Amino acid sequence: MATTFNCPPNRSLGCPVEGTLDMIGGKWKGVVLFHLLDGTKRFNELHRLMPGVTQRMLTRQLRELEADGLIHREVYAEVPPRVEYSLTAKGETLRPIILALKDWGESHVPYYAIKPETDVA
Amino acid sequence: MATTFNCPPNRSLGCPVEGTLDMIGGKWKGVVLFHLLDGTKRFNELHRLMPGVTQRMLTRQLRELEADGLIHREVYAEVPPRVEYSLTAKGETLRPIILALKDWGESHVPYYAIKPETDVA
């Protein structure tokens, strides 16, 4: 009771945490952001980096991130078409969060549990 | 291309980010965790702090967090019943992430957009 995080009790978006999670909490958004930390990526490039997501879902998450001003979508009028996604300045401010998410996952999520063979200590 | 985040490409859980988001990315999980940073809370106490969530969803998110070992559920055999939720040691390790989420939300999410009246600069 000493800390007093003072969350306004009568707002529809109760917490700043809720607001942030609304933006990056989507099933694939954090992962997209994570891959874009590494630099600009094309649509199919992202798709290949994320084996579990469908084209449709990837498109939708990308559009939502764009609508929230976190990523930039650059369309090149070429054939075959080329679309490049990159982080905006606002998206870049999420870097410490995404990296913290990655670090935590690496030390606490048993995501290597799918047969680590012998290469993981 | 220089950074090489080396995400294993052929695992079902592609990224540590994905794994972390699986645990705290649920619609209300981050918010629950955020309120528990402040100390032990009873069920209805949490419910009052989160106006947008239904009893059922709160119960479910709480059970999932418990199953993931992030929170502890202590039932007191009293009438009326009392159930207290608190962070486990593992849950405590999320503190920097939750706080980062809160800070980011405070500076980037316009969640005060619902009529700031005159009290917000």
Next chain:
DNA sequence: GCCAATAGTATCAATTTGTATACTATTGAC
């Protein structure tokens, strides 16, 4: 003309997630 690649969109069905409402049990207050 047919197939491939690009970056998607369209459609259908199935599953998951979320909402709304009512209900449980127990005890005390009224």
Next chain:
DNA sequence: GTCAATAGTATACAAATTGATACTATTGGC
């Protein structure tokens, strides 16, 4: 006997998410 409080559960329903597949347009290869 009825209402309130506690911490939920049950049921019904709506919305979001997913998977599978087909389709768009354009150009080059064969």
